[in-house]
Amino acid sequence: MSSSSSLTKVCFNSNCKEPLEKWRRGWRLRTGEYADLCDRCASAYEDGKFCETFHLKASGWSCCESCGKQIHCGCIVSFHMFILLDAGGIECMTCAKKSYILTPNPAWPPPSHFLPSQPECLKDLSMKRWSLIAGSGPVPWRRAPSLFNGSGIQSELQPGMPFEVDVAGGIDRFRNSERFSLSSLEKKQESSFERFIDGKLSFGPSEMLEDGIAAPKREEQPNPSVNVSQLTSVVKNDSSTSNLSLASAFSSKYEANDMNYACASLSQRPTLSTPVAKHVCSHNGMDSAGEAVVQNGKVRGDCRGRNQLLPRYWPRITDEELQQISSNSNSVITPLFEKILSASDAGRIGRLVLPKKCAEAYFPLISQPEGLPLKVQDLKGKEWVFQFRFWPNNNSRMYVLEGITPCIQSMQLQAGDVVTFSRLEPEGKLVMGGRKASTSPSDQGDEATLTGNEALAPEDDNGKYKFGELNSINGLTKGNSVPASFLPVNQIPKADSGTSWSEIFKSKFKVNETLEAKPIRSKRKNSISGSKGKRLRIENEDVIELKITWNQAQGLMRPPPKIIPMVYVVEGCEIEEFEHAPIIGRPTIPAIDHFGEKIQWVQCNDCLKWRKVPANALLHSRWTCSENVWGLDRSLCSAAEKLSKEELEDMIPTISKVSFNKKKNAKQDSDLVATLEGLDTLANLAIQGEEDVLPASSQAGLRHPRHKLGCTCIVCIQPPSGKGPKHEQTCDCVVCKSLKRRCKTLRDRREKKQLEKEAETAYPSQRPTEQVPDNDSSVDDPNERKFLVSPLKGQIDLNIQPERDEEVSPGSESGAMKSSLPDATHRNLRQQGYSSLGVGENVVGKQMQEDGTGRANFSNCIALDSSPAKTDVDHHLILPLDTTGSTSSTAT
DNA sequence: CAGGTGCATGGCT
DNA sequence: TAGCCATGCACCT
Numbered sequence: 022m023s024s025s026s027s028l029t030k031v032c033f034n035s036n037c038k039e040p041l042e043k044w045r046r047g048w049r050l051r052t053g054e055y056a057d058l059c060d061r062c063a064s065a066y067e068d069g070k071f072c073e074t075f076h077l078k079a080s081g082w083s084c085c086e087s088c089g090k091q092i093h094c095g096c097i098v099s100f101h102m103f104i105l106l107d108a109g110g111i112e113c114m115t116c117a118k119k120s121y122i123l124t125p126n127p128a129w130p131p132p133s134h135f136l137p138s139q140p141e142c143l144k145d146l147s148m149k150r151w152s153l154i155a156g157s158g159p160v161p162w163r164r165a166p167s168l169f170n171g172s173g174i175q176s177e178l179q180p181g182m183p184f185e186v187d188v189a190g191g192i193d194r195f196r197n198s199e200r201f202s203l204s205s206l207e208k209k210q211e212s213s214f215e216r217f218i219d220g221k222l223s224f225g226p227s228e229m230l231e232d233g234i235a236a237p238k239r240e241e242q243p244n245p246s247v248n249v250s251q252l253t254s255v256v257k258n259d260s261s262t263s264n265l266s267l268a269s270a271f272s273s274k275y276e277a278n279d280m281n282y283a284c285a286s287l288s289q290r291p292t293l294s295t296p297v298a299k300h301v302c303s304h305n306g307m308d309s310a311g312e313a314v315v316q317n318g319k320v321r322g323d324c325r326g327r328n329q330l331l332p333r334y335w336p337r338i339t340d341e342e343l344q345q346i347s348s349n350s351n352s353v354i355t356p357l358f359e360k361i362l363s364a365s366d367a368g369r370i371g372r373l374v375l376p377k378k379c380a381e382a383y384f385p386l387i388s389q390p391e392g393l394p395l396k397v398q399d400l401k402g403k404e405w406v407f408q409f410r411f412w413p414n415n416n417s418r419m420y421v422l423e424g425i426t427p428c429i430q431s432m433q434l435q436a437g438d439v440v441t442f443s444r445l446e447p448e449g450k451l452v453m454g455g456r457k458a459s460t461s462p463s464d465q466g467d468e469a470t471l472t473g474n475e476a477l478a479p480e481d482d483n484g485k486y487k488f489g490e491l492n493s494i495n496g497l498t499k500g501n502s503v504p505a506s507f508l509p510v511n512q513i514p515k516a517d518s519g520t521s522w523s524e525i526f527k528s529k530f531k532v533n534e535t536l537e538a539k540p541i542r543s544k545r546k547n548s549i550s551g552s553k554g555k556r557l558r559i560e561n562e563d564v565i566e567l568k569i570t571w572n573q574a575q576g577l578m579r580p581p582p583k584i585i586p587m588v589y590v591v592e593g594c595e596i597e598e599f600e601h602a603p604i605i606g607r608p609t610i611p612a613i614d615h616f617g618e619k620i621q622w623v624q625c626n627d628c629l630k631w632r633k634v635p636a637n638a639l640l641h642s643r644w645t646c647s648e649n650v651w652g653l654d655r656s657l658c659s660a661a662e663k664l665s666k667e668e669l670e671d672m673i674p675t676i677s678k679v680s681f682n683k684k685k686n687a688k689q690d691s692d693l694v695a696t697l698e699g700l701d702t703l704a705n706l707a708i709q710g711e712e713d714v715l716p717a718s719s720q721a722g723l724r725h726p727r728h729k730l731g732c733t734c735i736v737c738i739q740p741p742s743g744k745g746p747k748h749e750q751t752c753d754c755v756v757c758k759s760l761k762r763r764c765k766t767l768r769d770r771r772e773k774k775q776l777e778k779e780a781e782t783a784y785p786s787q788r789p790t791e792q793v794p795d796n797d798s799s800v801d802d803p804n805e806r807k808f809l810v811s812p813l814k815g816q817i818d819l820n821i822q823p824e825r826d827e828e829v830s831p832g833s834e835s836g837a838m839k840s841s842l843p844d845a846t847h848r849n850l851r852q853q854g855y856s857s858l859g860v861g862e863n864v865v866g867k868q869m870q871e872d873g874t875g876r877a878n879f880s881n882c883i884a885l886d887s888s889p890a891k892t893d894v895d896h897h898l899i900l901p902l903d904t905t906g907s908t909s910s911t912a913t
Numbered sequence: 914c915a916g917g918t919g920c921a922t923g924g925c926t
Numbered sequence: 927t928a929g930c931c932a933t934g935c936a937c938c939t
Contacts, residue, residue, distance in 0.1 A: 364933055370917085375929060390919085412919060417929065419920090918938075926930080 032059040036075045048098055072099045087116035274489040334358040334376050354452065357383040359441040362429070371426035375409075380420035383442065384409050384451075397442075397451040399428060405453070428453060611636060625649075628658035 030041035033056035045063035047056035058066060065074040072079075072093035081095015086106055090113050093099040103111040180399060315368045335358065358379040360366070375384070387393055392410025404492035410425040432455035436442065440456040610631075619636035625646045632649050634640065640648070649656040 363932055365934095372918095374933090377930065414931080415929075417931095419931065423918095756919075852923095916939085918936100920934100920936085922932100922934075924930105924932085926928100 030057060033057050034059070034062040034071075034075060037062050063369060066098065069102070083111045085113040086110040087112050090115075121855055252679070334360060334379050353445055353446040355444040357442045357444055357451075358454075359439050362434055362436050362438050362440060364436045366425075366440075367429060367434060367438070369422050369426060373407075373422040373425045373429075373440070375420040375422055377418060377420055379442070380409070380411070384420070385627075387411060395422070395451065397422075397428070397453045398445070399432060400452070400454045401432070429455070444708050609634070609638075609640065625658060630655075630658065630660075630662040632662075 026305045030044055031037075032039040032041055032044070033047060037059060039059045039061075041057060041059055043060070043062060044057035047058040047063055047066045049055050062071065065071045076093050076098070077097055079093070079095055081093055082091050083094045083103070084091055085103070087701070092103045092111060092113055094103060094111060100288070103113050106112055187282055358376065360376060360379070363374065384395065385393065387410065390411055390413065394407055395407050395409040397405050397407055405425075407425055407428070409420070410423060411418040411420045413419075429440070432440075434455040434457070439456040441456065443452040443454065444450065445452055609623040611619065611621050614620045614633065620633050621636050621638065622631045623634050623638075623640055624631050626643045627645045630646065632646060632652060632655050634649065634651050638651065646656055646658045646660065654660060
């Protein structure tokens with residue numbers, strides 16, 4: 022199509038047609054090629070005078086509404102020199118730029134992405150402005166929707182053609198941005214800039230700044246969404262590029278498919294940022310500013326926020342997630358930010374606290390606390406509507422998304438998991454994704470990583486993996502890292518996947534349960550601190566857990582064969598030091614067979630049977646019978662196991678037994694979970710779920726002390742917000758059963774109260790407890806007290822148990838915590854949570870359900886004691902036994 | 914009483 | 927030290 026393709030080239034300019042010996046590149050054609058121009062035309066083009074020179078008599082000239090400057094709007098050449106105004110007419114880019122500098126948050130989806138009729142939104146001045154500007158989509162420029170929306174002009178002119186220029190003003194930011202060091206970018210991604218670097222760029226109106234600053238052309242990305250992933254992968258490990266824009270990189274398709282209007286208004290002022298960002302800034306740890314560069318053509322206050330986004334909010338969206346999102350549409354995904362769900366976020370209150378800067382950068386600007394409804398799509402394409410709003414807070418704002426519980430639960434996310442926010446371009450739709458903590462991509466950022474996974478996660482680009490912490494904790498080796506080359510090829514984790522390590526450790530040894538499962542709690546309030554957790558201090562108990570974890574991990578590590586360790590003694594402890602890093606392999610159990618030969622037992626990954634292999638056999642993490650080359654008769658999973666159960670019991674180290682128990686419990690729990698379809702239940706499981714999977718110490722560490730079992734804070738006790746799906750009346754999920762019990766209990770109470778009132782009339786002096794003033798004592802609610810005076814001897818209502826817990830285990834964290842609670846109502850409520858969820862549910866819940874009375878008798882409680890899970894729950898369940906009497910005596 | 918809302922508090926960066 | 931933000935909790939419905 023381009024003249025360059027013809028044998029005898031002539032100038033592409035139809036008014037010229039001069040034969041070309043040498044030609045220069047002009048504007049981009051719909052084919053993606055460039056108009057080849059003669060020197061004269063090219064000069065005119067580059068000078069921005071092409072239309073003035075050749076199209077002066079053509080139709081389509083308009084005056085800028087602001088400055089009156091004449092702009093040719095009738096051809097592609099000057100396509101980028103103006104914007105269309107909503108009210109009609111055009112504005113030259115110079116004026117447009119001036120007028121938009123003051124525009125808040127224009128880079129925001131069109132109003133269609135918010136709920137339609139929202140009076141308060143209309144009152145929101147910012148929204149008005151937003152609507153005015155962003156009615157055209159996620160671009161910071163104005164355009165006429167009729168012209169630029171959808172395929173409109175684009176399909177007519179240059180379908181699928183990627184443009185190379187960026188938003189007007191982006192260059193300003195680029196130029197002003199100290200962070201955006203071109204030289205550093207070049208170092209990082211020279212190939213991406215070769216066109217720029219080699220100085221062979223050709224500039225046309227679409228690539229020429231008004232002030233003469235040229236922008237390199239962005240290379241085409243026929244399949245931007247794929248490129249996005251690729252880029253993500255490629256650059257992911259390079260944290261040094263983290264200051265660059267990921268989002269920019271993800272806007273390629275947007276520009277490709279819907280960029281004509283963008284070019285119309287933006288490319289006139291192409292920026293360095295676009296190609297730079299698009300190719301370099303695909304780092305997972307994006308710099309939001311980069312996103313702003315592309316998306317927000319104007320320098321705005323919120324853009325500053327983007328520049329300052331903390332690394333922990335950089336989206337580490339995985340390729341899989343990207344593909345999942347992109348599979349639903351042809352859109353380009355712009356990862357915006359992510360956040361580790363706190364207990365509050367994942368709690369039933371349904372409020373997700375948004376990082377302020379993220380909210381201000383990526384969400385519509387709101388001036389009223391009420392905010393506005395925000396449509397967010399999940400990875401499955403399902404649309405949710407959240408209320409995006411803020412609270413005044415210390416002369417600042419706290420942004421929250423309300424009503425997220427159903428979404429969070431549908432994604433089965435818990436505290437510690439990660440929610441990601443992305444934007445689909447060009448629609449501008451927000452996409453909310455979720456990532457389980459255990460599958461979080463390893464933190465490539467500048468913050469330490471502390472989860473089990475990540476402790477084993479890749480350390481650097483050289484394929485090294487962090488074992489230093491492990492080693493230092495155990496003091497066993499001095500090496501700080503294990504070169505990947507030490508690992509069998511199939512055990513080398515992918516550099517960009519934190520999950521690979523869990524694969525490595527997937528064995529029936531549940532060592533990896535602790536290794537891979539739980540994010541480490543930070544010291545502060547036990548908030549979850551995942552890979553990107555900002556609070557990285559670890560509670561003592563967490564350290565203990567880590568040690569255990571590492572110790573367990575040590576069980577998986579062994580020296581490479583034929584490597585003899587140096588043994589030295591430190592403080593009486595023999596320490597083996599290997600010059601070479603250990604190898605991660607399938608855990609085995611060393612033993613001596615009947616012939617006195619050293620062997621090891623290894624468990625098949627598939628059939629779980631134990632097989633005997635030579636002592637020096639090095640097995641990779643996933644080992645199956647089929648790989649049993651040493652015992653062909655046992656090389657099939659169908660072959661019987663040589664070991665008896667008893668032998669196995671003796672053989673397996675304690676730690677493994679513990680692990681097995683844990684696993685067993687975990688399975689019970691998971692079975693339970695499987696039955697808990699209620700969203701509320703899931704939410705509570707986010708808080709209580711892992712109780713019996715992890716040792717108590719670690720659980721304590723995994724939970725905000727105030728969110729331990731027994732926590733009565735609003736987060737924990739909050740019932741379904743009502744915004745989510747309601748349970749059917751016939752639903753017999755645990756939550757509903759619990760609620761029904763609760764109702765029954767309340768009915769009973771009411772009846773009792775009635776009876777007592779009647780009795781009071783007759784015998785007023787027999788109600789001492791009701792005269793106890795309301796205070797912080799364990800039973801401070803008169804109603805509660807009345808209730809505690811249960812006429813049903815030998816029966817305990819679960820509702821009274823928390824108080825008992827406080828009395829019996831005052832030193833317990835939960836007890837102390839609860840004692841600070843202001844009223845018994847919360848305790849009571851909390852107890853409801855107990856009975857409905859968590860470990861206690863396994864025992865109490867079921868028992869309670871059986872009789873449906875909401876009361877458990879002593880035997881039931883005793884039975885609880887035998888629960889293998891020694892958690893707070895146990896206390897809660899057991900304690901009432903010996904305290905009921907005292908309660909009764911107090912009450913009487 | 915339960916659920917919802919909005920602000921205050923205080924740990925942390 | 928200021929600002930952020932996780933959380934608690936008072937207050938309202």
